[in-house]
Amino acid sequence: GSSRRATVRIAPDVAGLEEAAAILRAGGLVAFPTETVYGLGADATNGEAVAGIYAAKERPSFNPLIAHVPDLAAAQRQGVFNEAALALAQAFWPGPLTLVVPKAVGCAVSDLATAGLDSVALRVPAHPVAHALLEKVGRPVSAPSANRSGRVSPTAPEHVLGDLDGRIDAVVMAGPTAVGVESTIVSCLGEQPALLRPGGVARQDLERVLGQPLAEAPHHGGEQRGDAPLAPGMLASHYAPNAGVRLDASHVEPGEAALLFGSSPVEGIEAARKALNLSPSGDLAEAAANLFAMMRRLDESGAPTMAVAPIPEWGLGEAINDRLRRAAAPRG
Ligand code: TXA
Ligand code: MG
Structure with missing residues (x-):
């Protein structure tokens, strides 16, 4: 596990977000709100910082992580958007949608954060605190849900502290999240966009914009394949309560x-x-x-x-x- 450290509670105001951004730029771990769930953020371009996420969460394997950016222009510096990806980004960003696209030349997201794949998962969250923080950091921020591995995802800062107090540098305390389930993940690598994980944007709304049905994930609902997770790398048993x-x-x-x-x-x-x-x-x-x-x-x-x-x-x-x-x- 990771070493004990004091976890700072940060207010979601201008001074607080400056502090949170400085911690992230220095390689620290900061939990922050998105409209879906709280994320555990690290500088996506810093492999050591990203490694800290896995240690804090006690995540058993190096799943690829979502890189969060403030807007589509920032996303297009990291990934290549085909017509479908662009249509989805324009319709649903900012919002609870993650797009898996080929890495752009000069993509700054570390290999650890993409688990060595030549694709990258990108998301532009709609939460104003997340947006302001990402603008201040000025680099993509990797963030899985801010819970210990296998636990229920956190929709309030108190949940984050219950799981990770003393294991991360800071939490931005901004109240409960509005959507409550994680982002929908769509792969835009193939001819036909594929639904990798259902989430905060409904399938029917995506298909309306695409004008075609979504393909199913290569390993729909299945176990993660250790070395090459084509489907979202979630263990079958996940979000596990004690009961x-x-x-x-x-x-x-x-x-x-x-x-x-x-x-x-x-x-x-x-x-x-x-x-x-x-x-x-x-x-x-x-x-x-x-x-x-x-x-x-x-x-x-x-x-x-x-x-x-x-x-x-x-x-x-x-x-x-x-x-x-x-x-x-x-x-x-
Ligand atoms: O709502 C959300 O999406 C939250 C908030 C914090 O943004 N984040 C989140 O991240 O749920 P995480 O790490 O729990 O989920 C990321 C999922 C993983 O299942 C992973 O396998 C998949 O995205 N993923 C990431 N990069 C991928 C890639 N290049 N190809 C396929 N799947 C990828
Ligand atoms: Mg999670």
Whole structure:
């Protein structure tokens, strides 16, 4: 693991962001908000700094990381955008979309951050604090979710501190995030853009802009291949709470925690240890925003298992169900 250090709490004001940018430029680790989840940032051009991310997260393998930049012009200095990539960037940036594109000549992102691939994952986040920070750093910032490996992603600075206090240099304290699930990742390497990870931009919205269906990921939902992760390098068991997770539950066993959706009655709910509703009105964007924080709160109830109501598989439901399936996957 990494050595203990004091983690500074930074306010999201001009002076605070100057300080956060200085720490990043000096090779330090700073957690910062994006509209999806909090990221654990390091200077993407500094291999040693990027190595610090893996150490702090206790990430078992060197997965490629997303490089965050303030705008499309900065992205085009790092990667080559074909017609589809450009259309998606123009439609959804800034926003919860990551594009995997060929590295540009002179791409400054370190080989460790791209895991030696000749492609790079680029994202322009919409969160004003992230945008201001990236402008001040003036270099691409690698940032996976700011949680220990295998844990639920952080949607509030308190979650980051719960996992990483004393292991990173600073956290920008800017409240809860709005989207709540990670960015959608689209590979624009082939003829037909491919969905590598469902996320904060719905498949239907991407396909409307592209005018064609997205291809499936080469290893959809599968285990990461150690040396050449074509699909997003996420272990099948990910986002794992301590409690076991039971999906598509139509009833709750006594003593279970319950994660509900919508207003349909759920059998046995009165005997639940704790019950939370992702969205009583059945709004998938609200459900995505609540997902990880509610999973943490149900986990803290100490219930041995979490019964999860069925979630529709359209719009942001695809990303929610993807994360829930990973949370329910057998633990490694
Ligand atoms: O919302 C988000 O995307 C958050 C915030 C902090 O921006 N970040 C995030 O990063 O989720 P991370 O590292 O957890 O996810 C990055 C994913 C990995 O699954 C990785 O395999 C994939 O992006 N990836 C990165 N570079 C790639 C590449 N060149 N080819 C294919 N997949 C790549
Ligand atoms: Mg993550």
